[in-house]
Amino acid sequence: MKKIGVGILGFGTVGAGVAYGLLCNKTPLAERTGIEIELRKIADLDITSDRGVAVPKEILATDTMGVINDPQIDIIVELIGGTGIARKFVLAAIEAGKPVVTANKKLLAEHGAEIYDLAAKKGVDVFFGASVGGGIPIIRALRDGLAANRIEAIHGILNGTCNYILTSMEKDGLAFDVALANAQKQGFAEADPTLDVDGFDTLHKAAILASIAYGINPDVKSLPVRGIRGVVEAEDIRYAADLGYRIKLLAIVKDTDGEIEIRVAPTLVPEDGMLASVNGVFNAALVKGDLSDETLYYGRGAGRMPTASTVIGDIADAARAIASGAGSRLAVPRTSRAVRMKAPGDIVSRHYVRLSLGDAAGSLAAAAGAFGNHGVSISAALQKGDPGKTGYATVIVLTHLAKQADIDAALDEISNLPCCGAAPRRLGIED
Amino acid sequence: MKKIGVGILGFGTVGAGVAYGLLCNKTPLAERTGIEIELRKIADLDITSDRGVAVPKEILATDTMGVINDPQIDIIVELIGGTGIARKFVLAAIEAGKPVVTANKKLLAEHGAEIYDLAAKKGVDVFFGASVGGGIPIIRALRDGLAANRIEAIHGILNGTCNYILTSMEKDGLAFDVALANAQKQGFAEADPTLDVDGFDTLHKAAILASIAYGINPDVKSLPVRGIRGVVEAEDIRYAADLGYRIKLLAIVKDTDGEIEIRVAPTLVPEDGMLASVNGVFNAALVKGDLSDETLYYGRGAGRMPTASTVIGDIADAARAIASGAGSRLAVPRTSRAVRMKAPGDIVSRHYVRLSLGDAAGSLAAAAGAFGNHGVSISAALQKGDPGKTGYATVIVLTHLAKQADIDAALDEISNLPCCGAAPRRLGIED
Numbered sequence: 001m002k003k004i005g006v007g008i009l010g011f012g013t014v015g016a017g018v019a020y021g022l023l024c025n026k027t028p029l030a031e032r033t034g035i036e037i038e039l040r041k042i043a044d045l046d047i048t049s050d051r052g053v054a055v056p057k058e059i060l061a062t063d064t065m066g067v068i069n070d071p072q073i074d075i076i077v078e079l080i081g082g083t084g085i086a087r088k089f090v091l092a093a094i095e096a097g098k099p100v101v102t103a104n105k106k107l108l109a110e111h112g113a114e115i116y117d118l119a120a121k122k123g124v125d126v127f128f129g130a131s132v133g134g135g136i137p138i139i140r141a142l143r144d145g146l147a148a149n150r151i152e153a154i155h156g157i158l159n160g161t162c163n164y165i166l167t168s169m170e171k172d173g174l175a176f177d178v179a180l181a182n183a184q185k186q187g188f189a190e191a192d193p194t195l196d197v198d199g200f201d202t203l204h205k206a207a208i209l210a211s212i213a214y215g216i217n218p219d220v221k222s223l224p225v226r227g228i229r230g231v232v233e234a235e236d237i238r239y240a241a242d243l244g245y246r247i248k249l250l251a252i253v254k255d256t257d258g259e260i261e262i263r264v265a266p267t268l269v270p271e272d273g274m275l276a277s278v279n280g281v282f283n284a285a286l287v288k289g290d291l292s293d294e295t296l297y298y299g300r301g302a303g304r305m306p307t308a309s310t311v312i313g314d315i316a317d318a319a320r321a322i323a324s325g326a327g328s329r330l331a332v333p334r335t336s337r338a339v340r341m342k343a344p345g346d347i348v349s350r351h352y353v354r355l356s357l358g359d360a361a362g363s364l365a366a367a368a369g370a371f372g373n374h375g376v377s378i379s380a381a382l383q384k385g386d387p388g389k390t391g392y393a394t395v396i397v398l399t400h401l402a403k404q405a406d407i408d409a410a411l412d413e414i415s416n417l418p419c420c421g422a423a424p425r426r427l428g429i430e431d
Numbered sequence: 432m433k434k435i436g437v438g439i440l441g442f443g444t445v446g447a448g449v450a451y452g453l454l455c456n457k458t459p460l461a462e463r464t465g466i467e468i469e470l471r472k473i474a475d476l477d478i479t480s481d482r483g484v485a486v487p488k489e490i491l492a493t494d495t496m497g498v499i500n501d502p503q504i505d506i507i508v509e510l511i512g513g514t515g516i517a518r519k520f521v522l523a524a525i526e527a528g529k530p531v532v533t534a535n536k537k538l539l540a541e542h543g544a545e546i547y548d549l550a551a552k553k554g555v556d557v558f559f560g561a562s563v564g565g566g567i568p569i570i571r572a573l574r575d576g577l578a579a580n581r582i583e584a585i586h587g588i589l590n591g592t593c594n595y596i597l598t599s600m601e602k603d604g605l606a607f608d609v610a611l612a613n614a615q616k617q618g619f620a621e622a623d624p625t626l627d628v629d630g631f632d633t634l635h636k637a638a639i640l641a642s643i644a645y646g647i648n649p650d651v652k653s654l655p656v657r658g659i660r661g662v663v664e665a666e667d668i669r670y671a672a673d674l675g676y677r678i679k680l681l682a683i684v685k686d687t688d689g690e691i692e693i694r695v696a697p698t699l700v701p702e703d704g705m706l707a708s709v710n711g712v713f714n715a716a717l718v719k720g721d722l723s724d725e726t727l728y729y730g731r732g733a734g735r736m737p738t739a740s741t742v743i744g745d746i747a748d749a750a751r752a753i754a755s756g757a758g759s760r761l762a763v764p765r766t767s768r769a770v771r772m773k774a775p776g777d778i779v780s781r782h783y784v785r786l787s788l789g790d791a792a793g794s795l796a797a798a799a800g801a802f803g804n805h806g807v808s809i810s811a812a813l814q815k816g817d818p819g820k821t822g823y824a825t826v827i828v829l830t831h832l833a834k835q836a837d838i839d840a841a842l843d844e845i846s847n848l849p850c851c852g853a854a855p856r857r858l859g860i861e862d
Contacts, residue, residue, distance in 0.1 A: 021579045021722050027767065031646045032578045034762025129576070135723040137576025144575070145560070145568025147463045148452045148743030215462045274729055277708040284727075291452050291740035292566040292730060296715075298705060299726035309722035312579030326755035331465025336458065 003036045004319040007073035009064055009089055010080035011044035014103060014130075016051035017308030018077060022315070023055065033316050035323045043067040068093050075318045077311060078102040087111050094118045094126070099318040103130035103311055105204050109220055112211075116332045123328040125321065127314035132158060132205040135306025136299035137313060138285045142212045143330070149289025151213040155269075155430055156251040158205040160281035160301045161189045161196035162228050166247060166266075167279045170237045176229060188281055198227035199249065199264040206251035209285070210262045214255060215333035224263040224344045232266045236354060236427065239384055239396050240268050245352075246276040250430065251285075261342040268352050268429040274298075345405030350379075350429035353397040353407075355414065356421030359387035363419035364395060370413040376402040392421035398429065434467040435750040438504035440495055440520055441511035442475035445534060445561075447482035448739030449508060453746070454486065464747050466754045474498040499524050506749045508742060509533040518542050525549045525557070530749040534561035534742055540635050540651055543642075547763040554759040556752065558745035563589060563636040566737025567730035568744060569716045573643045574761070580720025582644040586700075586861060587682035589636040591712035591732045592620045592627035593659050597678060597697075598710045601668050607660060619712055629658035630680065630695040637682035640716070641693045645686060646764035655694040655775045663697045667785060667858065670815055670827050671699050676783075677707040681861065682716075685773075692773040699783050699860040705729075776836030781810075781860035784828040784838075786845065787852030790818035794850035795826060801844040807833040823852035829860065 006022060008015050022029075022039040030036050040059060047060040061067055068076055068089060076093035078100060080086040086107050093100050095118065102108070108115070108128055119126045129139045133156075142151070157163050164186075165179040174182070180197065183189035195201045203225045207218045228249050240247050245268035254261040269275045274296045278284040283301030288294050300306040321329045357363040364381065371378055380398040387393035399407070411424040437453060439446050453460075453470040461467050471490060478491040492498055499507055499520060507524035509531060511517040517538050524531050526549065533539070539546070539559055550557045560570045564587075573582070588594050595617075596610040605613070611628065614620035626632045634656045638649045659680050671678050676699035685692040700706045705727050709715040714732030719725050731737035752760045788794040795812065802809055811829040818824035830838070842855040 017722070025579055025581060025722070028581055029578060031766055032574065032643075032762065032764045135720075136726055137572050140576050141568050141572070143463065144748060145571050145744045146740065147460060147747040148456055148740050150456060150459055212463075272708070272710075274705070274708050277703070277705050279703075289566075289740060291448070291456070291736040291743070293734075293737055295567055295728070295730035297726070297728060300724050303724075305722040306724055309577065309579050309720060312722070313576045316578040317575060320760050321755065321757065324752065324757035324760045326752065326757035326760070329751050329755040329757070331463065333463045335462055 001030065001034065001036050002323045003038055004074045004322055005038050005040040005072045006075045006077060006315055007041040007043065007067040007070065008039065008077045008079060009043050009067065010078065011042050011047065011051055012079060012081070013304050014307045014311065015042065015079040016053040017304035018079065018311050019055050020053045021308045021312045029316060033320055035319050037315060037319050040072050041067040041070060064089055065092065068096055068098070074098060074322055075315055076100050077315060078104060083107050083110050090115060091118060094122050094124050097122055097124060099125045099127065099321070101127045101311055101314040101318060103128065103307060105131040105208065108208060109204050113217060120332060125318060125328050125330045127318060129314045130307045130310040132208050133283050133285065133297065134299065134301040134303060135309045136283060136297045136301065137310060138297045139212060140313070141297055142209065142287065146287060146289050146292055146295070149291050150255070152255060152288045152290060154209055154213065154251065154253040154285055154287050155275060156206065156209065156285040157248050157275060157278050157283050158251050158285070158301060159196055159202045159249060160283060161193065162202070162249040163278065163283070164188045164281045165197070166228060166232065166249065169234055170246065173234060175234050176232065197229040199225040202249060202251045202264045206253055206262050206264060209251070210253045210260065212333060213253060214260055214339060215335035216260065216339060218262055218341065226265045228266050232427070239354070240352065243398065244271050245269060245429065246271050247427065248275055248278070252430065256342070258337055258339045259342040260339050261347055263347065265428050268427055270431055345403065347404045348401050349404070350401055350431065351399045351407050352427045352429055353399065353411065354425045355395040355397060356392045357395050358419035358421065359391055359393045360419060366417050366419055367395070367414050370417065371399065371410045373413060374406040374410040376406050376410050432461065432465065432467050433754045434469055435505045435753055436469050436471040436503045437506045437508060437746055438472040438474065438498040438501065439470065439508045439510060440474050440498065441509065442473050442478065442482055443510060443512070444735050445738045445742065446473065446510040447484040448735035449510065449742050450486050451484045452739045452743045460747060464751055466750050468746060468750050471503050472498040472501060495520055496523065499527055505529060505753055506746055507531050508746060509535060514538050514541050521546060522549060525553050525555045528553055528555060530556045530558065530752070532558045532742055532745040532749060534559065534738060536562040536635050536639065539639060544648060551763060556749060556759050556761045558749060560745045561738045561741040563639050564714050564716065564728070565730065565732040565734060566740045567714060567728045567732065568741060569728045570643060571744070572728055573640065573718065577718060577720050577723055577726070580722050581686070583686060583719045583721060585640055585644065585682070585684040585716055585718050586706060587637065587640065587716040588679050588706060588709050588714050589682050589716070589732060590627050590633045590680060591714060592624065593633070593680040594709065594714070595619045595712045596628070597659060597663065597680065600665055601677065604665060606665050607663065628660040630656040633680060633682045633695045637684055637693050637695060640682070641684045641691065643764060644684060645691055645770060646766035647691065647770060649693055649772065657696045659697050663858070670785070671783065674829065675702050676700060676860065677702050678858065679706055679709070683861065687773070689768055689770045690773040691770050692778055694778065696859050699858055701862060776834065778835045779832050780835070781832055781862065782830045782838050783858045783860055784830065784842065785856040786826040786828060787823045788826050789850035789852065790822055790824045791850060797848050797850055798826070798845050801848065802830065802841045804844060805837040805841040807837050807841050
């Protein structure tokens with residue numbers, strides 16, 4: 001049986017998980033791949049702290065460049081994180097002609113072009129399966145299993161923190177702040193939750209999925225993003241439930257005749273669909289291909305062992321390529337079509353709108369008129385709650401498909417109506 | 432860009448779908464793989480019938496061996512079906528040193544060992560992604576994405592016909608016969624539905640998944656199988672719903688310390704779990720790995736285009752290996768552990784039992800006593816329906832975990848009680 005040597009850079013949470021998996025599951029890995037995949041070195045500045053995983057002392061090293069250039073090491077696994085030394089070491093590994101496995105979303109987002117270019121020049125593969133969806137082999141599914149398809153749409157629940165918060169707002173009727181505090185107590189949210197709850201983590205992942213699906217390098221900073229903080233309130237979750245929907249923070253990636261849409265938004269999804277059943281910290285991606293139709297991938301989007309599972313899946317892929325005498329096996333997708341990003345105002349969607357309208361004759365008509373003025377057609381309007389105390393009634397409006405710019409204009413007009421109380425709030429609907 | 436030639440054997444439903452996909456999606460395939468994958472020949476005895484797909488006339492051939500041995504053809508795609516000439520041509524292609532892609536479940540089940548042995552000898556890969564789950568890349572996920580994991584369990588809804596029937600029994604309250612007739616009218620069930628509704632199709636797929644997960648070659652004929660015909664009645668679906676469950680025909684594959692369980696049975700699954708949301712002709716597999724924890728794969732389990740999607744995914748894999756100069760890349764998994772098949776009587780599960788008991792004092796106590804006599808402990812017992820007319824009450828009993836042999840003995844004893852009306856009926860529960 002051929003032997004392939006692995007070196008891990010970074011002995012943190014995921015690094016220790018990968019070490020555990022490589023050591024403990026060596027036998028099933030060898031049975032499936034026909035290769036003995038050997039963990040030969042782990043490099044970290046700190047090799048004395050207890051990582052909760054028993055590894056032979058002699059494989060621990062502090063000289064990272066020594067590990068990269070060690071002739072016994074065939075595959076480099078970068079789990080340092082960040083974009084400083086991680087970038088340097090990844091480039092050095094590629095320069096040394098060694099395939100790289102990484103879970104570093106930020107590194108790919110900021111230095112992907114540089115890394116892919118060097119990898120192509122050197123004929124080396126770069127694997128990044130764990131950068132989206134943790135333990136779910138979604139990147140591999142898009143790259144390999146669905147390779148035959150034109151990808152029409154991806155709808156992803158890709159941030160466990162947000163999904164945990166939304167699920168507990170829904171199941172326990174909690175306000176956002178309380179649900180966030182609970183998530184922080186449970187270790188499912190950071191002390192500074194901005195990257196998660198404001199949607200940026202999901203957006204980075206959406207961009208990676210779009211890059212595989214469409215062979216593009218989207219500029220993340222220019223993409224529309226809405227998170228759940230200050231956007232989704234407990235009453236929206238209740239009203240949505242009354243209408244047969246649940247609210248999820250979605251990564252939405254679509255291709256409409258070469259117009260690519262990549263965005264993140266809290267969105268109503270039908271309660272009897274698969275995405276509605278994805279609860280708590282679990283993630284999922286629903287992918288619509290022109291041949292496959294809908295397929296869905298579900299699992300744990302984070303965590304030491306699930307992430308390690310996907311990292312080791314990538315290591316196995318790299319090992320199979322080396323053992324079979326292959327050079328670079330994976331092309332970095334590059335589109336040859338004339339694609340362009342859809343302007344945010346042109347994005348078409350159904351909408352859920354929550355209005356606060358003075359409880360007087362004619363106020364609903366005025367609001368409906370504002371929608372009509374901008375070509376937005378209404379599929380349902382329902383009064384909720386008791387206007388008695390405040391003098392304002394809550395009215396939920398569901399629209400048919402409409403352009404973002406038209407919805408915005410209609411809501412702007414409604415905001416300026418004399419009968420309008422609190423500013424209108426809107427969420428998308430993806431049926 | 433490298434060019435790789437593909438020859439399709441069999442221009443039937445799936446063959447025409449694969450031809451369509453290769454021709455129409457050549458560009459995205461090339462962008463993703465960096466390879467021009469060219470459909471160069473389609474062999475079939477009948478090359479004049481309209482297949483609903485426009486292909487250049489000159490690529491149609493009747494000389495199958497000529498296609499296999501054509502030096503312009505690098506990959507052979509067997510879509511003839513059956514085990515006669517399909518076996519012959521697959522062996523000939525491997526003999527010619529060409530990787531084979533097939534969706535032929537029956538061929539693998541009956542001649543897998545012969546095919547894999549020759550492939551190993553010749554250093555050739557055999558791909559069979561579309562043999563389970565149609566458009567869902569589940570085989571690839573098990574083989575590659577989850578390669579790092581010890582697979583603890585797989586729960587699969589793998590037969591669209593059965594799931595369509597069960598879904599319409601549930602949603603429309605239909606009897607099995609009516610739901611089957613509807614499925615036949617819709618084209619979702621064969622005129623002779625035996626292979627589907629009696630569970631054999633699901634069992635073959637379960638065996639293939641187990642072979643990848645555990646590196647074993649199970650003897651399908653010795654495995655426990657129950658279908659839905661004569662087993663699931665509309666009232667069971669209603670009672671299960673009252674208890675918070677739905678009934679699905681499940682492929683169940685488990686590994687308990689080297690004791691492997693492979694079986695098919697209609698089973699109660701929790702209504703808030705992912706499997707409960709899989710409706711109609713859709714399929715799904717929930718896979719529990721020791722590192723990944725639960726992951727789920729969902730999509731269309733059959734149909735021309737979804738199946739073609741997975742076949743072409745395999746073609747892309749084969750093409751990548753050839754283009755990168757690799758020989759055989761995939762090992763056929765072979766376990767090195769001392770595994771054995773679990774005896775059917777030793778299989779442990781919770782159970783739903785429907786009893787018909789005389790409406791007299793002491794009859795429930797007698798039935799409960801019978802469970803107790805065989806060490807089966809009861810978690811709930813509920814009387815259903817009105818015994819007034821027949822003199823018999825329907826009682827639903829949910830058990831705690833119990834061995835199959837003990838459940839069988841308890842139900843046998845209950846059958847012989849004077850108070851027992853119709854024979855007891857049971858279904859498994861997987862929480």
